[in-house]
Amino acid sequence: MMSRLLTRKYKKWLTPLVLVPVVALTACSGDDGHDGEDGEPGDINISISSAQSLKAEIEKVTIDDALQVSFEFYLSNVNGVAVSGLADLDSIQTLGAGIAKLGDQQRRIRPLNEADSASVQSTAETDLSPQWTSYINNVVEPGEVADNDLEPGWDKNKGTQWQASIESTCKEACIEAIGNGLYRYTFSQSLDSYSNIDGINTEYVAENIHRVYLELLPYSGATIDTMLVNTTFDFDPQTGTAAADADSRVLLASEQSCYRCHTADLSAENSLLMHGSKRFDYEGCVMCHTSYSGDPETGASIGMASVVHKIHKSDYLVIGYKGSVHDYSDLSYPGDMHQCQQCHIEDAAPQADFYQYPGQETCLSCHEKYAPEGWNGTAVGLFHDRDAFPDAWAMSCSGCHPDSNNPLGSAIFHNAAVSVTDALAEQYQFAITDSVIDELQDTLTATLTFNQLSANPDVDPAIDNLWIVASGNAQQTVMPENNGQRKVWDIVSGADDITMTRDGSVVTIIVKNAGVADFDLDSVGTLYAKVMACGDKSTGLVASCDAQDTDSNIVVAEVPADSAVALTANVSAYAELVNNQKCAACHDDQFQQRVNDAHSKISTPGNGATCGACHSPQVATTLADGSCQSCHTNDMVKYMNATRKHTPGDASVKAFRTISNSLGYRELVHSLHANTRTTVGYSGSEREDMTYPAAANDCQACHDEGQLTMDTLSAQSSVIVATPNATMTGEVAEYSPTVAVCAACHNNEASWAAHAQSYGGVFQQDASSGAIYQPGDESCHTCHGEGKGFGIDVMHGFN
Structure with missing residues (x-):
């Protein structure tokens, strides 16, 4: 620890040379030196009220003989400069902490209040994958539902459930400053003082790897995307120091899995920022979304595997804070749910292959819908039906449970x-x-x-x-x-x-x-x-x-x-x-x-x-x-909707093929991802809306640098589609190519159409007498091409 502190002090001494002109730093008094010699430098830090960014690093955990737990963390800005004054705040906006142990999987009772709950818990003892068990748990009863506009039967499985949790009310009373940017958080209760729930084994085992979690937002108004802290620390209780990667449980690398589709930008509208804009860290999420946690109103599992699988299957309904309804039935997932390695990427995380080990709620999250009448609610009761799963049973137990004969287990079928x-x-x-x-x-x-x-x-x-x-x-x-x-x-x-x-x-x-x-x-x-x-x-x-x-x-x-x-x-x-x-x-x-x-x-x-x-x-x-x-060219609607095969004609463009339902590739892709596309299909039938998990204005989600200069766009032909609100086939309007692309997302065209027209654009021009746009007339790229003063990269805020 001494070498770590010396290294940090050295870094803090150098950093202010850059930051002095920007922020106010504080140097605690040290030795002034004498006889012209340099003295010992004082501590360098920045006050919590002046910090523009925060990060926290948990360094050590202590569990004493009374099972009282405390952990030390170093708080700094993104440049590594210590942040002082957290413990002096009169009120901390968000400060929460959790602790869990890694051990045998705890089984969720389905449902908890039935008389035969003991038999429901039974399972095969071949699961080799340890799971997190929180020391902080609650028994939760069903509550009132704010919006009850749901299909009948949605609450047929409601009942008492267990939920893992963290403590979040202690705040200022649980934290103390112990050094320059170094703080100690002490849990409000000892490990054996939290609610002891019959059915959840929370006995402290010093030999098991443990994890602590910290969430922090110092004051109201602090910028969430730079000041919100979520961090975890896996440790060996016998030493209090970091656990070896191989001894913990990290199945996913969020950057390679979640953030391939979702955005990591916490300020974005569609970011994975949950629970009142407090939580985003996946390894913190799994400490509460445990294998045994459930939703009392619906009886659904809220274990992390069930949550993720069922949301992406568009098959998840739970009741949240204050009875709010969270219905994911309209979510669209563009991948193949049978392809495990879409998210469980080989070698991406220390325990990336643990998904191969069957967990009750994990397996049931997809297979429950195949359960026969009279099913007892367990994985054993479903998968031990040899007639229902003949391929797996042909391999004996290893058809589901990995062993030396089949290290992949059930993943051999999924992949x-x-x-x-x-x-x-x-x-x-x-x-x-x-x-x-x-x-x-x-x-x-x-x-x-x-x-x-x-x-x-x-x-x-x-x-x-x-x-x-x-x-x-x-x-x-x-x-x-x-x-x-x-x-x-x-x-x-x-x-x-x-x-x-x-x-x-x-x-x-x-x-x-x-x-x-x-x-x-x-x-x-x-x-x-x-x-x-x-x-x-x-x-x-x-x-x-x-x-x-x-x-x-x-x-x-x-x-x-x-x-x-x-x-x-x-x-x-x-x-x-x-x-x-x-x-x-x-x-x-x-x-x-x-x-x-x-x-x-x-x-x-x-x-x-x-x-x-x-x-x-x-x-x-x-x-x-x-x-x-x-x-899917600019002219495709004229071919697709022709009255005679292979003969294009503006007069045959159907009324629903507006710019928001164009078949041109650019407009098609943009309107789908921006969810501005009308839902009428080719035959006139309705189709479902598409959900897009990232910000629609994040061009870099699809395009590389240099691909949006728009140098050749204006030289293309115009787009002929149906006039907005057209009622008859053949009512057509013309859009110049750049205007058409922009209109696919920015469907408030009236607010910017005049600007586009003043620079050669054509907007909703009556095309019944033919197109008027001449390729090359638009000059939009002069200002809005990537790299220009008002380039698309600037206007969309991703440069």
Whole structure:
């Protein structure tokens, strides 16, 4: 500890050289020295009232013989300068502390007040994953519900429940200053004095790892995003010092899991700041959201696994503070709930693989809906039904409980589809190594180089399709009659116009009668390719695609080429303006398959065929490389709503296809994520709203630096959509390209339309007589391009 204190003192002595001009610092008197020599420096600190930021680091915990617990923490600003005066405040706005031990999982009684509660607690003794048990717990009775506009039966499981907690009322009486920025918090009661609840084992065991939690906001009006403290400290009670990482329980790394989709900015509207804007730290959350905690009004588990799983499944209802209703049935999760490693990322946290060990509430959070009538409410009562879970029981106990025969336990089933998809992606990985257009011969030649290939793609039974897609200029002023700027070929189809030769792992494809003239190859042209391969999730191996319609274990995986390439040497490939890795962070690698499924269900009016029968949306490779935008152009509504196939026309634009329901890719994506999109679907039916977990103005959630200069946006064609409040097909309005993008989110257009028009923009112009916008007329990017004085990065506040 001495070396730690000396290091901190040295840092504090240096830091004020930078901070003196900004904040008022206090130097406690030290030795002045004599005879011209330097004296010992005094303590350097900043007062709590002057601090603009806070952080706390718990350093040591003491548990005495009477089981009285205290912990010491160092309070500083973000620059490491000690913060003084906390213990002198007349009133501390928020100061709470919790303590928990790590040990055997405590079982929640479902429900607590039933006579057969003893049998409900029974479970197999094979759970090797320790859980947190708080020393501070309450027995909670159902209360009044403020808003009772709920479906009948929502409270059928209400009853007394246990809830883990922290202490939050002691505040000033429990804290003391013991040094320069160093404070001691002493719990108001000894560990054996808190409520001893029959059924929860809170016996102190010195050999078990413990955790303490601190939350602090010093005074009313303190800025939450910089001054709110949530911190935990895992320790060995026998020494009071930090526990080894391997001895604790940390299953998730929030930065890699939660904050891939949610924002870490506590000031953002959609931040994960809970419980009266006091709590955000995941490792603090699990100390109260324990395996045995429940909601008395609904009987639902509030254990962390249940909360997270059921919220993301849109299947969670609990009653909160003062009877407030928290109903997550309308939440939309864009990933695959069966893909555990979407959040439980391998090696991201010390106990990342603990999710493989079954916990009662964890497993039931998803599987409870499959419970038969008369079920006793336990995991044992459900999963020990051998007929209901034959695959798991074929592996005996290890089908759920990890052991040396199957270290994955039930995770082997949850991750099966992902595992075989990853294996297929590795086996069939390839790149487009050459692309040549011969305009005179009307041919397209493409060379694909695979990592490994043992047979021709057209005879490999595990290859369902090998698509190549050629896309020309997607923003032509005059489109050809057949919208031929995008063409698709399935190389394994055996079509007469396609020849294929293989030399080892290199496949050369020649497409005759390619329709090269339709591509308008003046500046942009892109070639995409993708393999659709089949595997068996029960074996993890490749499998014949012939069985995909009859065998539910067959998985079809998408393996796109490493990247798209220029269609010919004379043009450029589509310039990506979105980071696809950021898309996949929320949507996962299986999102494209769900997009394909959604497209294939859309019927073309009049003949019952699906759009996918011709347009093959399944050939899209990634969300960012332009393969989606090659169809979702500014003109798409004119094609999608045409009265005759392949014939565009403003007169056939349906009344609901307003700018808030456009099919142009930019407007489509922005309006979905901003939740400004109207909910009328293609066939006129309503669809659910989408919820987006981050701030809609955080462009960096999707875009990288340099992707929002808008240099080429004004040169594109305008967007023709239905007039707002249109009642008839063919009532159309025109938006210039920049105005259309902005209007997808900023649907209060009347407040800014005049400004846009003064700089060449076109807003809701009656387009019944044709478009008036000339590409290049807008000058919005001059001021609002990224990096400019009023750039989008400045106006959206993320620069």
